[in-house]
Amino acid sequence: MKRLLLTLMMLVPVAASAAGGGHADLDEVDIDMGDTASLQRGAEIFVDYCASCHGAQYMRYQRIGEDLGMSPEDVKARLVRGDAKIGETMTNAAMTDDYARDAFGAVPPDLSLVARVRGADWLYTYLRSFYRDPDKALGVNNALFPDVSMPHVFWREQGIQEAVYKTEKGADGETHETLDHLELAEPGTLSPDEFDAMIRDLVNFMVYMGEPSQIQAHRLAPKVIGFLLIFLVIIFLLKREYWKDVKSGRA
Ligand code: HEC
Incomplete structure (x- = not known):
């Protein structure tokens, strides 16, 4: 019973985040914790x-494997790079903060919880x-x-996207160039649809990373609902049984 309650409690934030709509300017992505192949990719x-x-x-690599239905051999072959051990966490030992600051001007943040x-x-x-912007040190900017x-x-x-601007009159009465949309200037190795699918897989995984227990909640949900339905039938039968006695005056 305690486990059931815990599971129900875990389902609440999942349902809430699924219901909480997006920002107007954001493209919506279809997140699915039941799509194991997508999570593995x-x-x-x-x-x-x-x-x-x-x-x-x-x-930890091992935990990812367990949650995503991959054998330890699978995890080693598909996820572990260099001499990392399967029991280790995904820390990035290759780059020091100083190096990152030198190279990029910022330290890449840990991404465990970024989806949350x-x-x-x-x-x-x-x-x-991302789009081409020759004014930037790295030659790119992000809309x-x-x-x-x-x-x-x-x-x-x-491939390479380029910004298309529009002229707008601001509140100050002056005209400004503002970014309107991005256009694919040089196609990449993937079609736009294939690329979107790739990023959807990646974001699906990042959402899982932010709350790995979602996987368990997702797997348990049908069982919990099934249990509740059976429970409802039992209660109904019980109620009928009691009322029979009440009506016949034997209670
Ligand atoms: C070459 C290094 C590098 C690689 C590879 C890289 N990033 Fe980054 N990333 C950065 C840096 C540096 C920042 C900090 C940007 C800033 O604050 O201006 C950043 C910032 C981010 C942020 C913004 C975090 C926040 O909330 O402010 C996200 C999200 C992110 N990266 C996701 C990714 C994902 C997903 C990948 C893999 C597809 C990736 N990054 C690959 C260097 C990298």
């Missing part, structure tokens, strides 16, 4: 594209919003996170 993308700069200090802080739609939009000091890690896959 997302974990691989994270390891190959993000973990060289960002850590995820609360995640920023939200899935924000991440999905951010990772697809959602202006002047970001993270490079565009998916330039091969997505």
Whole structure:
């Protein structure tokens, strides 16, 4: 019973975050903790594209494997890079903070909880919003996170986007150039749909990272609901049984 209550309590924040709509300017992403194949692909993308700069200090490879239905051999082959051990957390030993500050002007933050802080739609939009900007040190900017000091890690896959501006009259009566939308100037190795699917897998994994117990809650939910339905039937039968006695005056 205690476990059941705990599970129900775990489901509340999941339901709440699923219901909490997105920001108007953000592209919506369809997060699915039941899509194990997507989560596994997302974990691989994270390891190959993000973990060289960002850590995820609360995640152990082993735990990811258990949660995402991967055998230890699978985890070693698909997720563990270099000489890391399967029992270790995803900390990024390769880059020191000083080096990062030198190279990028900012330290890449730990990403374990970023999905909880920023939200899935924000991440999905951010990772697809890099565009060419020759004025920046890294040659790129981001429409959602202006002047970001993270490079565009998916330039091969997505290709190069360019900003299209519009002129607007501001409150001060002056006209300003503001960013209207991004346009794909040089196609990448993936089509836009394939690239979106790739980023969806990655964000799906990052949402899992932010709250790994969601996986358990997701798996238990049908059982909990089934249990409640059976319980309802029992209560109903019990009530009928009692009332029979009440009506016949034997209670
Ligand atoms: C080459 C290093 C590098 C790589 C690789 C990299 N990042 Fe970053 N990332 C950074 C830096 C540096 C910042 C800090 C940007 C700033 O504050 O201007 C950052 C910031 C971020 C932020 C914003 C965090 C916040 O809330 O402020 C997110 C989200 C993020 N990165 C996600 C990713 C993901 C996902 C990947 C893999 C696809 C990735 N990064 C790969 C260097 C990197």
